[in-house]
Amino acid sequence: MTIVKTPRDKRIIFIYALTLAGIIVWLAAIALAPYLRSQGHGLAPFVYACFSPLCHQVPSRSFYIFGFPLAVCARCLGIYLGFFAGTMLYPLRRGFSALRLPKTPAFLAVSFPIVFDTAANILHIWKTPNVLRLATGILWGLILPFYFITGVAEISLHWTRKKH
Amino acid sequence: MNGQKPSIFTPALIGGAVAGILSGIPFLNCLCCLWIIGGAILAAYLLSKDSPVTMTAGDGALVGAFTGLFAAIVHALISIPLKALNIVFFRRLLEKLSEYTQDIGDWRQWFDRGTGPVSISWFLLGLIITAAIFAVLGALGGIIGTGLFGKKTPPPAQPQPPQAAPPQP
Numbered sequence: 001m002t003i004v005k006t007p008r009d010k011r012i013i014f015i016y017a018l019t020l021a022g023i024i025v026w027l028a029a030i031a032l033a034p035y036l037r038s039q040g041h042g043l044a045p046f047v048y049a050c051f052s053p054l055c056h057q058v059p060s061r062s063f064y065i066f067g068f069p070l071a072v073c074a075r076c077l078g079i080y081l082g083f084f085a086g087t088m089l090y091p092l093r094r095g096f097s098a099l100r101l102p103k104t105p106a107f108l109a110v111s112f113p114i115v116f117d118t119a120a121n122i123l124h125i126w127k128t129p130n131v132l133r134l135a136t137g138i139l140w141g142l143i144l145p146f147y148f149i150t151g152v153a154e155i156s157l158h159w160t161r162k163k164h
Numbered sequence: 165m166n167g168q169k170p171s172i173f174t175p176a177l178i179g180g181a182v183a184g185i186l187s188g189i190p191f192l193n194c195l196c197c198l199w200i201i202g203g204a205i206l207a208a209y210l211l212s213k214d215s216p217v218t219m220t221a222g223d224g225a226l227v228g229a230f231t232g233l234f235a236a237i238v239h240a241l242i243s244i245p246l247k248a249l250n251i252v253f254f255r256r257l258l259e260k261l262s263e264y265t266q267d268i269g270d271w272r273q274w275f276d277r278g279t280g281p282v283s284i285s286w287f288l289l290g291l292i293i294t295a296a297i298f299a300v301l302g303a304l305g306g307i308i309g310t311g312l313f314g315k316k317t318p319p320p321a322q323p324q325p326p327q328a329a330p331p332q333p
Contacts (some may be wrong), residue, residue: 053187053294055196076196101221101311113236117197122266144304146219151307154222 008157010097014088015153019145023084030077034068048073061130074130075114078137085138087146094146099153102146114140170214172207172227179207179227180234183302187235188242200235200298203307204228208309219314221307227304232298239298240291 036044051057051071059152062069063077070077094100114136120126128136183203186195195202208224215223 025241048292049290050297053236053290054297056201073196079197099221101307104312107308107311118198144308146309147307150309151221151228151303154220155225158220158222160270 009096011156011160012099012149012153015156016090016096016149019149019152020087022082023087023145027080027084030071030080031065033071034064034066037068040067040154050110061133063130068101073133075118075133077139078139079141079144080137081134082138082141083144083148084141086142087149089142090145090149099150102143102148107143110139168221169219170211170215172211172223172230174198175207175210176213176227176230177234178210179205179220179231180302182244183231183236183298184235185242186236188239188246190246197301200301201308202231202237202323204231204302204305205309205312207231207302207311208306221310221314224306224308224310224314225303226303226306228304228309229299230302231306232302234297235302236291236295236298239294240287255328268290 019135030051033047033051035042036047048071053074057069057071058073059069061073061075063068065073072080096100117128117132117136121128180203183200183206185201187199204227207227207230208219211223211227212219
């Protein structure tokens, strides 16, 4: 890992920390929905509703905790868990000095399983168990923070330069 | 070509309309957030097509975020008529299914969650939350689109014509 020296590095670390905090809150909210529902809390439908534009939330395609389905399906959960894992890996792979996007072949390689499996399920060629849906989601989610942190940090640095 | 970057408005509008419609249509919405990311990738592609210079990841994030905002508005607008249609359609489907199997409990539970009346304030709150989430996902899609399509290879340098020798005095 490189030693932090410049304000640019500090800005990238700030964006990284925000992304990490964001995905932790996001994952916590996914688990919060069934917990609130198990407690009979009135906020449970609201938390489920927040995730409804993003996910079909079909119970049979979701994992259960506290006796109720999570707020997103197994594949979506995989994507967010993969995003979390990718964010944890980011400093080891990139450090906080270099900003560059992943190579296209790497993106296509991790996208192939989720695209192939989703297409096969839609076309009724086979029906994937939830654990495999989760796995394809995790694989795809792993690469996403390498795009997200790079892009958001670039915008942030651009705006900082403009301000000065 | 003047080396200027084109406006992000039109690509974001097209990508947002595509993502918003597809994510709102029943059955097609089984692809979850991938429609929003896909719409933003489309917007980044359209922007890079019109751009004479290489796009940065920041450009992709910006066009993607706007795509997400437009998608949220389109999604909310089409969900109003589609919700009533969905309720009628799924109620008939569940009634039909219940003639063949008893095992539709979790589908009925899933269906019942979305059939209550929606007030204007809930609609607006939902729109704001959806817009915020779609903007983040759109930014991600836009950056991916930039990674895939944003590079421009500079045209090969033209060989300079040999200069004529200056006239001898």
